[in-house]
Structures are given as C-alpha cells and as structure tokens.
Amino acid sequence: MAKKIKIYIDNRPYEVEDGQTIMQAADKLGYHIPRLCYHPKLSIEGACRVCIVQVEGMKNYVASCAYPVADGMKILTHTKELRTARRDIVELILDNHPEDCHTCERDGICELQRLAYAMGLRHRHFEGERKCYAKDLSSESVIRDPNKCILCGRCVRICSEIQKVNNLGYAYRGFKTVVIPAYDMPFSESVCTACGQCINVCPTAAFVEKNHTQELFEKLQDDNFVKVVQFAPSVRAAIGEAFGFEPGVSKEKETVAALRRLGFDYVFDTQFCADLTIMEEASEFLERLKGKGKLPMITSCSSAWMKCMEQFYPDLIGNISTCKSPMSMMGALLKTYFADKIKTEPKKILSVAVMCCTAKKYEASRPELRINGMPAVDIVVTTRELAWMIKSGGVDFINIKGEDFDKPLGLSSGGGAIFGATGGVMEAAIRTAYELYTGEPLMEIEINELRGLKGIKEGLISLDGAQVRVAVAHGLGNANALLEIVRKDPGRYHFIEIMGCPGGCIGGGGQPYAGLNSIPLDEDTLKKRAQALYDIDRHKTIRRAHNNPDIRRLYREFLGKPLGEKSHELLHTHYKAKFPRGIIPQELTTR
Amino acid sequence: MSCSVKAQDSKLSELNRFMDALKGASRSESNLIAILHKVQELYGYLDRDAMDEVAATMNIPTAHIWGVATFYHYFKLKKPGKHVIAICLGTACYIKGAGEILEKLKEELKTDIGGMTSDGLFSLEEARCLGACGLAPVMMIDGKIYGSLTPKKVSEILQGYRKRSSGE
Numbered sequence: 001m002a003k004k005i006k007i008y009i010d011n012r013p014y015e016v017e018d019g020q021t022i023m024q025a026a027d028k029l030g031y032h033i034p035r036l037c038y039h040p041k042l043s044i045e046g047a048c049r050v051c052i053v054q055v056e057g058m059k060n061y062v063a064s065c066a067y068p069v070a071d072g073m074k075i076l077t078h079t080k081e082l083r084t085a086r087r088d089i090v091e092l093i094l095d096n097h098p099e100d101c102h103t104c105e106r107d108g109i110c111e112l113q114r115l116a117y118a119m120g121l122r123h124r125h126f127e128g129e130r131k132c133y134a135k136d137l138s139s140e141s142v143i144r145d146p147n148k149c150i151l152c153g154r155c156v157r158i159c160s161e162i163q164k165v166n167n168l169g170y171a172y173r174g175f176k177t178v179v180i181p182a183y184d185m186p187f188s189e190s191v192c193t194a195c196g197q198c199i200n201v202c203p204t205a206a207f208v209e210k211n212h213t214q215e216l217f218e219k220l221q222d223d224n225f226v227k228v229v230q231f232a233p234s235v236r237a238a239i240g241e242a243f244g245f246e247p248g249v250s251k252e253k254e255t256v257a258a259l260r261r262l263g264f265d266y267v268f269d270t271q272f273c274a275d276l277t278i279m280e281e282a283s284e285f286l287e288r289l290k291g292k293g294k295l296p297m298i299t300s301c302s303s304a305w306m307k308c309m310e311q312f313y314p315d316l317i318g319n320i321s322t323c324k325s326p327m328s329m330m331g332a333l334l335k336t337y338f339a340d341k342i343k344t345e346p347k348k349i350l351s352v353a354v355m356c357c358t359a360k361k362y363e364a365s366r367p368e369l370r371i372n373g374m375p376a377v378d379i380v381v382t383t384r385e386l387a388w389m390i391k392s393g394g395v396d397f398i399n400i401k402g403e404d405f406d407k408p409l410g411l412s413s414g415g416g417a418i419f420g421a422t423g424g425v426m427e428a429a430i431r432t433a434y435e436l437y438t439g440e441p442l443m444e445i446e447i448n449e450l451r452g453l454k455g456i457k458e459g460l461i462s463l464d465g466a467q468v469r470v471a472v473a474h475g476l477g478n479a480n481a482l483l484e485i486v487r488k489d490p491g492r493y494h495f496i497e498i499m500g501c502p503g504g505c506i507g508g509g510g511q512p513y514a515g516l517n518s519i520p521l522d523e524d525t526l527k528k529r530a531q532a533l534y535d536i537d538r539h540k541t542i543r544r545a546h547n548n549p550d551i552r553r554l555y556r557e558f559l560g561k562p563l564g565e566k567s568h569e570l571l572h573t574h575y576k577a578k579f580p581r582g583i584i585p586q587e588l589t590t591r
Numbered sequence: 592m593s594c595s596v597k598a599q600d601s602k603l604s605e606l607n608r609f610m611d612a613l614k615g616a617s618r619s620e621s622n623l624i625a626i627l628h629k630v631q632e633l634y635g636y637l638d639r640d641a642m643d644e645v646a647a648t649m650n651i652p653t654a655h656i657w658g659v660a661t662f663y664h665y666f667k668l669k670k671p672g673k674h675v676i677a678i679c680l681g682t683a684c685y686i687k688g689a690g691e692i693l694e695k696l697k698e699e700l701k702t703d704i705g706g707m708t709s710d711g712l713f714s715l716e717e718a719r720c721l722g723a724c725g726l727a728p729v730m731m732i733d734g735k736i737y738g739s740l741t742p743k744k745v746s747e748i749l750q751g752y753r754k755r756s757s758g759e
Contacts, residue, residue, distance in 0.1 A: 166652030171661040182653035183639060581643070581653075 005071040010078060022064035022075055023051055033077055034086060036093075036115060036203060037152035038065040041521055042161055045153045049089050050115065053077050061085060087119040093150050094121065095128025096175075097204075104148070104205050109513045111203030112150060129175065139187035140365045141194035141210055141358040141509075146178045149206035154520075155179060155198035162502060164477040165308065167192045179206070183581060191311055191580050193476065195304035195500045196358030196382075196509015201520045209358045209510060213385050216352065217393070219378075220263035225350040226342065228266045229259050230330045230409075233274065233420035234356035234505040235383045237532040241525075242387035242512040243397050248528025250536055253402025255386075259354075260403060261395045266338075268409040270353070271416030273326035273333070274428070276554070277301065278415055278545035280571055281323045281425075282433035283562035285495055289437075289468070294318040296471075296486060296493040299425050301325045303363035304500030304509075306575065308476050313483055314577030322572040326419065327353050327360055328369050331376025332570040333409060337558045341408070346374060353377045354386045356420070356508035359500065368573055382510025411550045414537030421530035422474035422504035423450035423457060426497040430461055430470070431544045437463045445543055451530070453503060453523055456482050458493075470495045475502040506530055602633045606641060610648045620651050623659055627666060636667035672707045672714035674752055676700075677731045681720035687727040688740075693717075695742040696730075699749055712756055713749070 002017040009026060016025045021044075026033055036048040044066045052061035056074035061082065064075075076082065094116055101107050136144040151170070156179055159168045167190050171180050181190035198207040220227055236252040245251070256267045281299070288297050300306060300321045309320060324332070331353070335346040353360060363369065364377040381389070390397050405411070415428030427447045434442040449459045450470070455478040461468045471493045473482040479498045486492065501507045503526035514520045542548055559566045609629045613622040626649065630641045637660050646653045660666045678696060680689050693704075700708050700715055707714040723729045726738025730745075737748055 160652065160655075166654055169652065169654030169658040171658050173662050180654075180657075182657040183642075184657075581639075 005069065007069050007072070008074045010076055011074075016069060018069065018071070020069060022053060022055075022062070022067050022069055022073075025069050026064065026075075026077065031077055033064050034115060034118060035065060036090075036111065036150075037154060039154055039157070039201060039519065039521075042154060042157040042201075045157065047151065047153055048093070050086060052082065052085060052089075054079060054082060083120070087121055090116050090119045091121055091124065091126075092128070094124065095126045096130060097150065098130065098147055105208045105211075106205040106513075109515075110205070114516075115203075131175075133178065136187050137210070138189070139192060139194065139210065140362040142187055142192060142196060142199065143208050143210055144180075144187060145206050145208070146180070147206075148204045149179055150204060151177055151179065152203060153179070154201040154203070155207055158197045158201050158521075162475055162477050163193070163195060163197055163500075164480045165191060165193055165195075168198065185581055189580055193304040193308040193311075193500060194359035194362040194509075195476065197501065197521075199358065199509050200507075200511070200513070209382050209385065210361060211385060212361070212379050212381050213389050213392075216379050216381060217389070219350055222350075225348055226266070226344050227264045227350045227352070228268065228334055228338070229264045229352040229354060230268045230270045230273070230327065231255060231259070231354035231386075232270045232327070232356050232505060233417050233424075233533055233536075234508060234511070234529065235354050235386070236536075237420060237506055237529040238356065238511045239383050239387055241515060242384065244515075246528075247518070247525045248532045250532045251397075252536070253404065254397060254400050255354075256405055257400045257403040258390045258395045258397055259386075261400075262389060262393050264352070266406045267403075268330065268334075269405045269412050269416075270326050270330055270355075271412030271419065272405075272409045272548070272550065273330040274416035274419040274425075275413050275545035275548045275551050276329050276333075276571070277323050277326045277419075278425075278428050278432050279551060279555075279562045280567060281321050282429045282436055282545075284321055284323065285429065285433055286437055287563065289466075289494065296490075296496050297321055298496045299498060300575075301419070301425055302498065302500040302505075303357065303359035305476065305479060305498050307359065307362065307578070308479070308500065310575055310578040311580060312480075315487070316483065317575050317577065320575055322574060324369065324571055324573050325360075325363060326416075327355060327380075328363065328376050328573075329571050330409065331364075331369075332371050333554075335371045335374055335376060336570060337554070338409065346372065351376065351378045353380045354383065355380055356383050356505045356511050357501070358382060358509040360510075371570070383508075384510055384512055387512060408550050408553065411548060412540075413545050413548045414540040414543035415545045416548075417533050417536040417540070420505040420533050421451070422453070422499050423447075423472045423497065424504065424533065425499075426450050426459075426470055426472050426495065428545060429495070429497075432546045434461070434463060435544065435546060441544070446534075451534070453526060468494045470497075472497045474499045474504050474507075476500050502526070503530065506533070603641070603644060606630060606633060606644060607648065610645065614649065619649055623649070623651060623656065624663075627656070627660060631666060635671050636669060638670070669705075669707070669714075672711050673756065674713050674733050675716060676713055677716045677718040677721070678704075679718045679721045679723075679727070679729050679731075681718070681724070683720075683724035684728040689728040691742060692728050692730065692740050692745060695745045699746060712753065 002019045004015050005018045033051045035051040037045045046063045046066040051064045053064045054076040055062050131147045133146040156168045160166045167181050168179050170177055236250050240249045240251040241247050259267045285297050298319045331351050334351045339346040361380045364380045369376050415431050418424030427450050431442050431445050450457050450472050457472040459470045473479045506529035507526050518525050642656050678693050700713050704717050723736050728740045729738045
C-alpha cells in the first residue's frame with residue numbers, strides 16, 4: 001500500500017496515493033486533463049506539452065503526465081492562463097499540419113481534430129511552414145505519411161516497447177525530424193512486421209493501412225467474376241464499434257447481410273477454415289508428439305508473427321506449424337474445391353477477405369501461398385475499411401436484418417470463433433487434439449488458464465497420462481519474452497500459440513479506431529471483444545472443430561484426411577529466413 | 592580487391608575490440624555516441640555495415656542508432672572522397688573573397704557543398720572558421736591549410752592532387 005498524501009486540485013482537497021503522476025491522480029478523481037502523446041501502456045514521453053498544469057511554487061507549467069504528486073501540492077488544471085497556453089500549444093501543432101481534414105482518412109475520428117475542438121480553437125493566427133515529404137507507399141500493409149506526423153512518438157514507443165520490433169525511430173532534428181525506419185529505408189525493406197499497431201495508436205493519419213476499398217468497389221461491379229468473401233472472427237466482434245455500438249456486441253449476421261448488399265455472391269466464414277486449421281494443426285501436433293518433427297510446435301496463424309519469426313527467430317523455423325492461416329486455407333479452397341463445386345474457372349473467382357489485421361494484406365501477397373499461379377486471396381480489406389465501405393455503399397448497418405453464411409464453407413464450431421482472442425487457437429486445438437488422441441471428448445472445454453490478457457499464459461494438459469505443457473503469448477513483445485525462454489530451455493513446452501497483436505486478432509491493426517470514450521488498445525475494449533467471441537462459442541451446439549459436419553464432408557469429398565496429400569498441397573506451407581537491413585544473420589553475430 | 596576486403600576486416604575487428612571494452616558496462620547503450628565516433632574515425636563516415644555491427648554487438652536497435660547518427664551534424668552519413676576539402680566561409684574569409692573561391696571549387700569539382708566528385712577523389716565541405724584568418728581566404732585539404740587563395744591558385748592546388756593520385 002502506497003503512502004497516502006494530501007493534494008489540492010483546483011482548490012479542492014483530495015487524499016491520494018503517493019508515487020503516481022499528477023495525471024494519474026487526476027484521472028481517478030474525475031478530472032480529464034487534455035493530453036496527446038500520453039498512453040497509459042507506453043513510457044512517458046512528455047513531448048506534446050498539452051497536459052500542462054500549474055503547480056503552486058513552480059515557475060513554469062509542468063507536464064502532468066510526467067510530474068509526480070507530492071504531499072501538500074496545489075495543482076490548478078483549468079485557469080484562464082492554462083487554457084490559453086494549451087490552446088496555443090495545439091494551435092502551433094496545427095500550424096505545421098496539412099489543412100486537409102475534409103479529405104483525410106481520419107476525418108471525424110482524429111485525436112488532433114478532437115483536441116483542437118476541445119481546446120476551443122476557432123481561429124488560426126499563423127500560416128506555419130508545412131512539411132513536404134513523399135508518402136512511403138512501399139509496404140503492402142502500412143502507409144507512412146510524415147506530413148501528418150505530429151511527432152507524439154506513440155508509434156515509436158508501441159513498436160519498441162509493446163511489439164519489440166524497433167522498426168521506428170526519430171531521425172534528423174528540429175523541424176526536419178521524421179519518424180522513419182533505420183537508414184530511411186522504405187517500409188517494404190525494413191523490419192516492419194506489418195502488424196499495424198502504429199496505425200492503431202497514431203492520433204492522426206500519419207500511419208494508415210494501404211487502402212483497397214476503391215479497387216474492391218470496382219471489382220464488385222465486374223460481372224466477369226463470382227464475388228466471394230470471407231471474414232475473420234474478430235471482425236464481427238468489433239465492427240459494431242465503427243457504427244457507435246458498444247464494444248463486445250457480435251455483429252456476425254449483420255455483417256453477412258451487409259456484404260451481400262455490397263454485391264458479394266457468396267459470404268463464407270473464416271471460422272470454417274479456423275476449424276480446418278485446427279484439424280490440420282492438432283493432427284500435426286500429435287504427429288510431432290509421437291516424435292515426427294520438432295517440439296515445441298508453434299502456431300503460424302498470425303501473419304505479423306510469421307514475418308517477425310522469419311526475421312528474428314529463423315532458428316525456430318523447424319518448430320513452426322506448417323499450416324497456412326485460416327484466411328489462406330479459405331483462399332486455397334475457393335480456387336479449387338469451391339470453384340469445382342460451382343463449375344466456375346478458378347481465375348473467375350474474386351477471393352476477398354475482411355480481416356482485423358493489416359499484416360494479412362502482406363500475407364496475401366506472399367508468392368508461396370499462390371494456388372496454381374493465382375493469389376489465394378485477391379483483396380484483403382480491414383474491419384475499418386469494410387465499415388467505411390458499408391457506410392459509403394449506402395447500407396443501413398444499424399437496422400439491417402441479420403442473415404446466415406452461405407454453404408458449404410460457412411458453418412463453424414465454437415472453436416473456430418475463439419481463434420480471434422489470445423489463447424483461442426490453443427484452446428480450440430486442445431479440444432480437438434484431446435479427442436483425436438484419447439478417443440474421448442474433452443469434458444471441460446473452456447480452458448480459463450488460457451483466457452485473458454496476461455502477457456504469457458501457461459497450461460498443463462493431461463492426454464491419457466501424458467503431460468502436455470502449453471504456453472500462449474500475445475503481442476510480439478510477449479512473444480519475444482516467451483521465445484527467449486524457449487531458446488534457453490527448448491524442452492519446457494510442447495505447444496505454443498503466438499499472436500502478433502495485443503489481445504490477439506481482436507486487437508489487430510485493422511480494427512476500428514478508438515471512439516470517443518476509449519483509447520487505442522484499451523484493455524476493457526479488448527476484453528469485451530474477446531467476450532463477444534466466447535459468447536458465440538458458448539451459444540454454438542458444435543463447439544469442437546472435428547464435429548463440424550461440413551468439415552467432415554470437406555475431408556470426405558475432397559481432402560481425404562488431415563495431413564493427407566491434398567492437405568499438404570493446399571493447406572500447408574514452409575517458411576524461410578529473411579534478413580532485411582538492420583538484422584544480422586545469427587551465424588555472424590555469434591562469432 | 593582482396594586487399595580492400597582485408598582493410599575492411601581490420602577496421603571491423605578494431606571496432607569490435609573497441610566495443611568489447613564497453614559491452615559489459617551498465618547501460619552500455621549510453622556509449623553509443625563514443626562508438627559512432629570510433630566508426631567515423633575508422634571509416635571516415637558512418638558506414639552502414641559498421642552500424643549494423645554496432646546494433647548487433649551492443650544490442651541497440653538500428654532505428655535508434657540511425658536517430659543518433661542523423662541528429663548530430665558531426666556524423667557523416669555519406670562516404671567522403673579520398674581528399675576532403677573544407678572551404679572556410681567565416682567572416683574574414685568571406686570578406687576576402689571566399690565566395691569566389693567556393694564558386695571556383697564548385698566549377699572545378701562539378702559538385703556542391705556536401706557532395707563528392709564523380710571519381711570519388713574530392714568531397715567538398717564548408718567550415719565556419721579554421722583559425723587562420725590572417726591567411727584569408729583559406730581552405731583545408733585533409734588537414735592541410737592553403738591560404739591567400741585565388742581562383743587560379745585553387746586550380747593549381749587541385750591539379751597537384753589529381754597528378755599525385757594518377758601517379759599512384
């Protein structure tokens with residue numbers, strides 16, 4: 001228990017705990033000091049000075065995000081002088097900012113815009129110097145626009161502190177300072193894993209996803225294609241937020257209906273292929289457990305994690321499950337099994353995926369995932385992009401009547417649904433692996449040790465007396481910590497699930513921006529989105545992937561058996577080490 | 592070719608010896624500036640392979656190293672020419688006609704301040720005062736001062752360097 005001290009905020013006395021900042025204390029007492037560069041999950045930068053307050057006895061204003069409370073401290077948060085100073089600070093930030101709000105991607109959901117409004121900026125006094133840089137359009141996933149950057153540094157901090165990728169830094173100085181990868185490299189050549197967390201935390205549009213909505217709108221008008229779409233579990237758990245619904249409300253059926261209104265001929269569920277992934281992955285794990293292949297086996301669903309692994313952990317390639325991600329499995333089936341079923345040439349199928357993820361755009365471009373020379377997935381749009389398309393396409397998402405997925409790739413088990421939350425893949429895999437191994441169904445299928453937002457979770461599963469040790473990490477920083485343990489003690493775990501984003505896919509880089517009442521990566525929001533998926537699971541009659549009748553039919557009609565020849569051809573892949581600039585191959589560093 | 596590779600290797604091993612001494616220190620990343628000075632001393636500029644080496648050895652992200660390298664003007668990011676010309680543009684030199692000297696240099700070298708000749712023989716930099724105002728206008732080539740310059744003298748001096756270089 002920290003010591004209690006007395007402070008005064010705007011002349012009212014409060015008793016608070018020592019050892020916290022003025023902002024933290026004020027937050028708990030119902031004050032909201034304006035802020036910009038501050039984020040509770042990241043280190044304190046003190047860069048923007050928006051959160052200044054007056055402290056009696058101090059000559060200058062202090063940044064409340066960085067200044068600790070002290071006994072007897074008298075703090076003023078909203079004097080006339082402070083309001084003026086804060087307004088001036090935000091006005092000066094705006095002076096160097098492009099005046100293109102009406103045509104900006106973040107219009108209406110921009111923190112800088114909101115802040116300027118809240119500060120009462122109704123008049124601009126200066127025409128400041130504008131930055132004039134080219135946008136970095138090189139990446140398949142993340143677009144960097146330094147002209148809109150206000151140098152708050154949240155992206156730099158999330159990339160280094162939460163994701164531990166360290167792709168971004170501040171380069172040059174003064175007015176010329178930019179946030180950029182090492183050696184000014186384009187994103188496509190940098191160590192960026194395409195996770196898109198920089199987009200989530202950016203208060204402006206300095207980082208946005210590579211937008212594919214126009215291309216998709218055009219293709220949807222093209223009668224030469226059969227238009228097929230799949231969407232990920234986490235899309236339904238979050239898309240409602242973009243329309244003002246509370247977080248945690250699944251909008252599965254509404255999304256299906258909206259996609260049909262936008263012009264898709266077939267709407268399939270990525271969860272179906274999550275079930276398929278489980279069939280393959282659980283079988284692969286049991287093979288490895290019998291001695292055929294390396295342990296621990298590590299999951300391969302998360303595209304950001306895959307790029308991260310190829311760059312930073314090439315020594316673990318043998319441990320990575322060869323299963324493609326559910327999105328790519330679906331893409332492969334659409335251009336083979338499904339094309340056959342509807343008697344259409346595969347190249348006439350437009351395969352679209354709606355994902356909570358920016359890295360899936362990169363994954364879709366990977367050459368080794370092509371099917372007979374065609375991309376398995378032609379276009380990937382994020383949850384955010386779909387929400388915009390629904391608004392732009394004139395679909396009344398709020399009042400729309402829900403519809404069901406199409407057959408034969410639309411039915412899923414509860415195991416497929418929980419893929420979107422950290423620990424979900426592991427939980428679903430255990431449900432199936434247990435039964436495949438022991439021949440009996442697992443009774444307690446909700447595995448609480450593997451749920452929740454703890455960075456690294458561990459579990460112990462008994463398979464007919466054999467003890468299987470599993471671990472789950474979400475966010476690449478936590479993955480880093482877990483894999484350092486594995487490098488030192490390779491025998492410690494049998495099975496590991498890693499997701500690239502905080503919270504798993506529900507916290508993906510393509511999810512709706514934080515709304516008025518939340519902040520990016522808000523834990524409450526993540527928990528509610530996860531709960532939406534767990535609720536879907538609980539309401540399903542089929543909760544184990546191997547009991548999905550359409551999965552059984554797929555194996556019967558087309559694939560044969562898990563890990564069979566056809567599966568290997570379509571559903572599995574291999575990874576190879578990548579060494580973008582700035583990463584020195586292991587053998588060179590260990591001389 | 593093999594000779595230059597060897598020279599690179601000896602620079603790299605000297606850099607590594609320098610870093611080895613600092614590696615164990617607490618908060619070893621605080622030695623980054625000293626290490627970058629060493630890189631520049633060895634290579635004449637901040638060579639990217641050398642910065643990669645610093646990143647790996649000291650466990651400092653390259654993006655962070657790049658930030659420090661670009662922040663300080665002293666650090667050179669481009670490989671300098673074989674001979675580095677620093678033309679003084681301080682007050683005394685300027686009054687005595689440094690502007691004219693600079694124009695002559697640009698014309699002769701076909702490059703601007705911060706640039707390098709296409710053959711890599713010279714790079715051109717500006718200096719604010721070389722402390723030799725009595726000899727104004729002055730320039731310095733590889734640490735050697737040339738004073739009381741005229742455009743004609745500049746041509747002759749550069750010619751001398753060119754001759755010596757082609758004779759090697």
